[in-house]
Amino acid sequence: MPDVTGRSRVLVVGAGPAGCAAGLALLARGLDVCVVDRARFPRDKRCGDALSNRACALLASLGLDPVRLVDGQGAVRGGVVRFPDGTRIARRYDEPGRIVPRRRLDAALHDALAGAGARLFDEVAVRSLERTATGTFVASGPRLRWEAETVIAADGPGSVAWSASGRAYPRGRALGLPATQYLENVRPSVEDDAAVHWFEADLPCGYGWAFPAVDGRTNVGIWVRADAHDARRAPLRALLERFLARHPERFDGARPVSPVRAWPLPLAPAPWPRAEPGLLLTGDAAALADPLSGEGIWQALRSGQLAAEALADEPGDEAGRRAAAEAYLRTCAREFGREAALRSRAQDALRIAVERGWYRFGPVRAALDLFYGHGLLDRMKTVRR
C-alpha cells in the first residue's frame, strides 16, 4: 500500500547529481517539487569519482565546496594520456579538478536538497509513469502514487522515462561499458596529482585510468564502447585485470579494497530526444555522458539546472509544457550536442591511431599535442576565470 502519495507541480525521479541539481534549482525558483530516490542515502555509485573543473564550478554554484568534501585531498592538477609504447602527452590544468568519492559527493548533494526544504523521499522507487488524459503524469511504485504536471527523469541508465515513452536502451556507440575498483598501496608516481588515461589496443573506444588517491584509495578502471567490445572474448573484469597486470610500475603490490564493479554509461549524442511535453530527461537518463572521456557528472548537474530553468516561466498548461520541452531540447543541443558529436568521432580516430600504431607518426602526434596537450578538445568542460 503506497505511503507516499500526493501531487506537485514537478516530480524529480532520482536524487543523484542531476536530480539534486534540478531540485535545488526548482526550489530556488519557488516551484513546488517532490524528489524520490529508490536508494537510501548515503549510497555508493559506480564511478571514477573525477570532477572536472566545470563540475567543481557547478557544485560551487549550488553552494557546495568539493575541496572541503575531501579535506583538500584529491586535487587533479593535470591530465596525462599514455599510449602502448609508453608515449606520453601531458598537460597542466589552469584550474584543478577534484576526486570526490561518490558516496560523499552524492550525500552532500542530498543533504543540500533536504536542507533547502525539498519534499525528499529515500527508498521510494518509481516503477511506472503514466500520462493522464490531461497530459499530467502519475508515477507509481510499491510505496508511491504521485501526480505531477511535469516529471524530470534523473534516474540514470534504464530510466522509467525510457519505458514510459518507448525509448530503446542505448546500444552500440551510444553505450559505454566501464568497470572500476578501489586499490590501496598503488605505487607513487610523478603523475600522482594527474588523471592518467591509458589508451590501449584491447580497450577500443575507451581507456584505462588511475586517478589521484583520496584517503589512500586510488580509483582505477577501464571502459570500452559497446560497439567495439566482444563480451564473450573479454569480460570487463578480465580487461581490468589485464590492464592492471600490464602496469606493474603502478599496480604491482596494490591491494583491492572493493569488489570490481561495472555499470552502464549511456553516451551522448543520445539516440532519441531528451524531452517531450511534461517529461524532461537529465543526466544519464538523457544519455549525456561525454563519448570521449566518459565523464557525466557535470552534464548531470548542468542538465538538471537547465531542466529547472525551462520550467521556470511555464504556466502549467499543455501549451506551456510543450514550450518548456522545446526550450530544454534547444539548450541541450546548444550546450552538449555539437561538441559531443565531435568527441565521439575523436574517440573513433583514437581507436584507429592506437590499433595501427599511428600515434607514433609525426602528424598524428602533432594533432594529439594540439587537441589534448593544449586542451582544444576540452573547452566544453573547462571553466576559465
Ligand SMILES: Cc1cc2nc3c(=O)[nH]c(=O)nc-3n(C[C@H](O)[C@H](O)[C@H](O)COP(=O)(O)OP(=O)(O)OC[C@H]3O[C@@H](n4cnc5c(N)ncnc54)[C@H](O)[C@@H]3O)c2cc1C
Ligand atoms: C564506472 C563509471 C565511471 C565513471 N567515472 C566518471 C568520472 O570519473 N567522472 C564523471 O564525471 N563521470 C563519470 N561517470 C559517469 C557518471 O557516474 C554519471 O554520468 C553520473 O552519475 C550521472 O548522474 P545522474 O544523476 O544522471 O545519475 P545517477 O548518479 O546514476 O543517479 C541516479 C539516481 O536515481 C536513482 N534511481 C534509479 N532508478 C530509480 C527509480 N526507478 N526510482 C527512483 N529512483 C531511482 C538511483 O538510486 C540514483 O540515486 C562514470 C560512470 C561509470 C559507470
